[in-house]
Amino acid sequence: xxxxxxxxxxxxxxxxxxxxxxxxxxxxxxxxxxxxxxxxxxxxxxxxxxxxxxxxxxxxxxxxxxxxxxxxxxxxxxxxxxxxxxxxxx
Numbered sequence: 001x002x003x004x005x006x007x008x009x010x011x012x013x014x015x016x017x018x019x020x021x022x023x024x025x026x027x028x029x030x031x032x033x034x035x036x037x038x039x040x041x042x043x044x045x046x047x048x049x050x051x052x053x054x055x056x057x058x059x060x061x062x063x064x065x066x067x068x069x070x071x072x073x074x075x076x077x078x079x080x081x082x083x084x085x086x087x088x089x090x
Contacts, residue, residue, distance in 0.1 A: 036079075039079070040079065040082075040083060043079070043083065044083065048080065048083075058072050058073065058076070
């Protein structure tokens with residue numbers, strides 16, 4: 001998916017305002033899909049910073065969110081691979 005098509009998807013999802021009634025009725029799978037698209041969009045705009053403090057930051061996130069560190073690492077690995085593949089296939 002190109003950056004342009006990501007922007008179009010983002011605009012289709014957002015449309016300038018949020019309808020909270022629809023959000024309450026939306027199933028969890030779709031909410032997850034939207035959150036994933038928004039995260040990828042944000043990462044593509046702001047970039048991904050890798051440094052020596054990344055492991056510590058992941059540990060802090062795991063502690064604050066009660067998401068196991070192993071799951072955070074797996075999720076990060078998957079999203080980075082997916083974004084890299086998209087970039088290299090454009």
